[in-house]
Amino acid sequence: MRPPQPDARPVALTIAGSDSGGGAGIQADLSTFAAHDVFGTSAITAVTAQHTRGVDSSYTLPRSEVAAQIDAVVGDFDVGAAKTGMLASADLVSLVADRVRDASFPVVVDPVMVATSGDRLLDRDAEAAYESLLAEATVVTPNVDEAAVLTDVEITGVDRAEDAGRRLLETGVDAALVKGGHVPGETIRDVLVAEPNAVADRDATDATTERAGEFVDGAFVATFEHERVDTEATHGSGCTLSAAIAARLARGDDLVDAVGGATDFVARAIESHYEVGTGPGAVNPQADRRTVE
Numbered sequence: 001m002r003p004p005q006p007d008a009r010p011v012a013l014t015i016a017g018s019d020s021g022g023g024a025g026i027q028a029d030l031s032t033f034a035a036h037d038v039f040g041t042s043a044i045t046a047v048t049a050q051h052t053r054g055v056d057s058s059y060t061l062p063r064s065e066v067a068a069q070i071d072a073v074v075g076d077f078d079v080g081a082a083k084t085g086m087l088a089s090a091d092l093v094s095l096v097a098d099r100v101r102d103a104s105f106p107v108v109v110d111p112v113m114v115a116t117s118g119d120r121l122l123d124r125d126a127e128a129a130y131e132s133l134l135a136e137a138t139v140v141t142p143n144v145d146e147a148a149v150l151t152d153v154e155i156t157g158v159d160r161a162e163d164a165g166r167r168l169l170e171t172g173v174d175a176a177l178v179k180g181g182h183v184p185g186e187t188i189r190d191v192l193v194a195e196p197n198a199v200a201d202r203d204a205t206d207a208t209t210e211r212a213g214e215f216v217d218g219a220f221v222a223t224f225e226h227e228r229v230d231t232e233a234t235h236g237s238g239c240t241l242s243a244a245i246a247a248r249l250a251r252g253d254d255l256v257d258a259v260g261g262a263t264d265f266v267a268r269a270i271e272s273h274y275e276v277g278t279g280p281g282a283v284n285p286q287a288d289r290r291t292v293e
């Protein structure tokens with residue numbers, strides 16, 4: 001066997017569901033990895049029959065097949081970072097927790113529960129299983145509804161988002177990004193709360209640092225703000241965000257730059273959304289690409 005190439009491009013792994021409609025899931029993740037010039041690998045957890053209006057049906061793959069895909073990738077590639085998306089069942093959540101335990105690469109967990117369309121993508125009894133996965137993860141990226149399920153903190157503003165982030169740290173995850181897209185308002189605020197050792201290289205007191213945050217009561221807290229784009233075409237935004245964080249971590253960004261850069265990337269993906277299908281459309285992870293002549 002040829003040894004891994006030392007100058008090879010970074011590799012990222014997505015463990016997520018397939019969206020036949022192409023806007024979210026594995027399809028959005030691989031597009032996002034490619035946009036970051038990161039080689040994308042995948043372990044598919046479920047196959048959804050989906051379009052821009054919703055999910056018609058979903059088939060969860062057997063645990064052994066998901067395990068085989070993860071093992072095939074991790075056993076061959078020098079994985080620089082992984083992300084998880086739709087994990088469908090408690091069984092798959094615990095499988096993934098097992099497989100990433102003591103992983104040598106960072107793991108981004110997007111706790112996908114309900115699609116933008118309102119369709120459930122995770123069995124209800126799987127919500128509790130997330131605790132075991134969070135204990136192994138680098139950063140978890142819930143929207144406010146998912147954060148409420150995972151912590152019992154109802155989110156009404158930035159302070160509550162920070163509270164929920166702090167609660168999430170108690171599970172053992174290194175950092176939590178509580179996304180503000182579902183909170184009404186002109187400005188979207190995504191709040192990162194991290195264990196100090198997860199941002200050890202960062203001098204938070206240096207206000208000239210581009211992504212400055214603050215150490216408050218034993219945690220690093222940073223808020224990323226974007227003007228809301230007036231569109232319903234946000235299908236795929238959460239998948240794109242967590243994939244962009246993983247891609248940036250695989251490229252060697254520190255956690256705060258990876259998260260901050262990924263929130264900017266998603267803002268551009270929403271700005272240049274696709275109006276496809278008869279529903280609200282989808283984000284465009286290729287927003288930065290020049291148009292092919």
Ligand SMILES: Cc1ncc(COP(=O)(O)O)c(N)n1
Pocket residue numbers: 016017018019024025026048050085086112114115116117121234235236237238239
């Ligand atoms: C396979 C799969 N994974 C994730 C999502 C969530 O994406 P969204 O919340 O944008 O609908 C989805 N709809 N389908």
